[in-house]
Amino acid sequence: MSLILFCLVMLSVLFALVFGFWWDSSAPFKVHISILASALAVFLSAILIINIYPRIQRRALASEKHKKLDNAAWGQDISTKLSTPAAVIEGYNIKFANNAFLNELGLKGMREYITDMPLTNLVHPGSHQALNKIITQKSGHESSETTLLRMLYVDGTTIPVHVSFSPLGQDDQANQFLLQFSTTSTSEQAKSSSSQELTYHMLIDRIEQIIFQINVDQEIIFLNPSWERILDYSSSESLDKSLFSFIHPEDQPLAEARLKALTEGKRQQSQFELRLIAKNGHSHWFEMRASTTSKLKGERTSVMGTLADISRMKSATAGRKANARSATNMIMPNIPCMLYRCKNDRNWTFDFASEGCLEVTEYQVYEVTNSAQFNYMQLIYPDDQQRVWEHVQEQINKQQSFDLVYRIMTRSNRIKWVLQKGKGVFSGSGELLGLEGIIIDLTGQDHTVLKDGIALMCNEQKDRAE
Numbered sequence: 001m002s003l004i005l006f007c008l009v010m011l012s013v014l015f016a017l018v019f020g021f022w023w024d025s026s027a028p029f030k031v032h033i034s035i036l037a038s039a040l041a042v043f044l045s046a047i048l049i050i051n052i053y054p055r056i057q058r059r060a061l062a063s064e065k066h067k068k069l070d071n072a073a074w075g076q077d078i079s080t081k082l083s084t085p086a087a088v089i090e091g092y093n094i095k096f097a098n099n100a101f102l103n104e105l106g107l108k109g110m111r112e113y114i115t116d117m118p119l120t121n122l123v124h125p126g127s128h129q130a131l132n133k134i135i136t137q138k139s140g141h142e143s144s145e146t147t148l149l150r151m152l153y154v155d156g157t158t159i160p161v162h163v164s165f166s167p168l169g170q171d172d173q174a175n176q177f178l179l180q181f182s183t184t185s186t187s188e189q190a191k192s193s194s195s196q197e198l199t200y201h202m203l204i205d206r207i208e209q210i211i212f213q214i215n216v217d218q219e220i221i222f223l224n225p226s227w228e229r230i231l232d233y234s235s236s237e238s239l240d241k242s243l244f245s246f247i248h249p250e251d252q253p254l255a256e257a258r259l260k261a262l263t264e265g266k267r268q269q270s271q272f273e274l275r276l277i278a279k280n281g282h283s284h285w286f287e288m289r290a291s292t293t294s295k296l297k298g299e300r301t302s303v304m305g306t307l308a309d310i311s312r313m314k315s316a317t318a319g320r321k322a323n324a325r326s327a328t329n330m331i332m333p334n335i336p337c338m339l340y341r342c343k344n345d346r347n348w349t350f351d352f353a354s355e356g357c358l359e360v361t362e363y364q365v366y367e368v369t370n371s372a373q374f375n376y377m378q379l380i381y382p383d384d385q386q387r388v389w390e391h392v393q394e395q396i397n398k399q400q401s402f403d404l405v406y407r408i409m410t411r412s413n414r415i416k417w418v419l420q421k422g423k424g425v426f427s428g429s430g431e432l433l434g435l436e437g438i439i440i441d442l443t444g445q446d447h448t449v450l451k452d453g454i455a456l457m458c459n460e461q462k463d464r465a466e
Contacts, residue, residue, distance in 0.1 A: 082180070088168070089177045092118050092135060104183070106154035119179075124150035124158050126296075134165050135177070151181065155216050156300040157293070159183055210286070210307035213293075216263045216300050218243050218256075230309055232279035248275035248283050255288075262290060265298045273310070285314040336360060336441035343434050344396065344424070348376040351434065360418065360441045362411035381407035381415065388420075396424040396432065405442070416443040 085101040087094055094117050102108050105122060114122070123131050127149040134147055146162040153159055161181040168176040204211055204224045213222035220238055228234055231246070238246070247255050251274040261267040269291045275283040290305030338356035342348045350369045357365050361379060368374045380388055384406040395402035401423035408416050422437020 085181050087179045089119055089135075089165070089179050091175050092120060094119055094122075095176075101181075104181075105151060105159070122152055124152055126150060134163070135175075149181075153215075157216055157302045158299065208309070210309075211304075212243075212307065213302060213304040214243050214259070214263075215302045218259055218263070221302070222304070230278070230284060231276060246276050248277055251275050258288075259290070259303060262292050262303045263300060265292065265294065265296065265301055268292055268295070268297075276307070284309055285311045338439050339437075340422075340439060341425075341434055341436040342376070344432055346377060347374075348435070350374070350376065360416070360439060361408065362414075379408045379410075381409060383407075392422075392435070396435075399424060399426065401437075416441055418442060 080098050082098060083100060085098070085104045087097040087101050089095065094114050097107075097111060097114060099108075102111060102114075107114060120128055120131065130147055130149060146164045149161055149163045150158045151161050161183050163179065163181040166178040166180070168178055207224065208226060210226045210230065211222070211224040212220060212227070215221050219240055220243055221240070223235055223238055227238065233246070243259070244252055244256065254272060255274050258267075258270045258272055262270055269289075271287070271289050273285060273287050275285055277283050286307040287310050288305060288307050290303050292301045293304060294301040336356065336359050338360045339352070339354040340350055340357075341352040342350045349371075353365050353368050355365060357363060357368055361368070363374070368376070377385060377389070388404060388406050391404050392402050401421065403419070403421050405417060405419050408418055410416060419440040419442055420437060421440075422435050425433045425436055427433055
């Protein structure tokens with residue numbers, strides 16, 4: 001516009017100069033009128049151009065803008081009618097997203113929040129380069145090629161999808177696209193045969209183990225029918241609820257630590273035992289084997305795995321332990337004795353002592369086990385110490401058990417006669433690991449029959465030797 005005005009001004013100046021040179025008072029009146037009419041025409045033309053040009057320019061811009069709006073409106077209308085996830089993209093910004101797009105990413109009812117939002121906010125950073133390559137390529141025709149990207153679900157988990165971009169403009173400079181995507185799982189299901197789908201469904205439905213999946217907030221998003229068969233909770237009562245609401249309170253800290261490490265990508269797999277509470281209030285023991293759905297370290301991800309019911313195995317193990325405790329409790333309280341396990345050092349340092357320790361030695365269990373102050377050899381009567389030590393070492397060297405009777409001095413300096421039976425514990429390579437056995441209190445009992453038995457036993461051994 002400034003160039004046109006400059007040209008008009010220059011023409012006017014030139015006209016004035018020429019008019020000045022040509023002006024002659026003796027010229028006819030018609031000549032004067034013609035010259036004045038020409039000057040007036042030039043002046044009026046300049047005024048018309050100055051007033052009309054901006055209007056023409058605004059109309060051209062409005063037409064171009066209307067064309068762009070038509071493209072966006074057309075894309076919005078098309079995406080609204082599509083049942084697959086679709087959105088209108090201008091540059092890197094989302095201008096419109098249909099309901100399928102919002103539902104697939106967990107953004108239902110949040111259309112106003114994502115309008116004019118950069119598309120990169122919904123794409124995993126690892127896929128930004130691929131997205132940039134698609135958008136920046138100048139293509140004026142629709143392409144059937146798709147690209148694999150990772151979209152972000154509302155909870156931060158990733159969804160692998162196949163994405164296609166269709167230009168909405170007709171020229172090479174158009175920056176409006178119709179984005180469409182489908183999840184890889186949907187694509188794979190479409191390619192799989194009906195027989196394969198039936199096999200997978202039968203396997204998941206009939207397997208005895210519970211198959212589950214939870215999101216990054218530990219909310220249940222998938223359960224197979226075994227959940228209801230074992231715990232009696234229906235899917236509607238369990239889905240979208242925290243898994244911790246079904247875990248026994250005593251096991252929740254362990255489960256929270258393990259599952260949190262998985263959802264935050266700090267670990268890839270985990271295996272541990274926990275109890276789940278059924279609808280009737282009874283608890284069941286399960287072995288959980290869980291793993292992340294992403295192999296990228298440090299990426300927030302959902303967790304999927306199995307829960308194997310091990311309640312029967314736990315009950316059987318607890319029963320065996322109870323029976324073992326019952327047998328021990330039946331015998332030990334009725335006999336003044338103590339079981340022990342000790343090192344073969346000069347002090348015979350105890351690693352373990354049973355509750356009978358108090359009755360035999362008058363020392364508490366915690367006072368004699370793993371204590372640097374307690375020395376069992378000092379409890380043995382001084383005259384018997386050397387004999388006891390030498391006999392035990394002799395039998396250990398032969399890798400045989402030892403039986404001996406000697407005296408000990410209790411905490412109250414009371415002298416007691418005890419019977420010790422034990423043996424050395426050896427590794428597979430023959431290395432001595434320690435001693436274990438039993439110490440029986442013989443004090444306060446009638447040993448007449450015992451003496452007679454020992455005498456008969458000695459006589460028999462003597463006769464055999466002869």
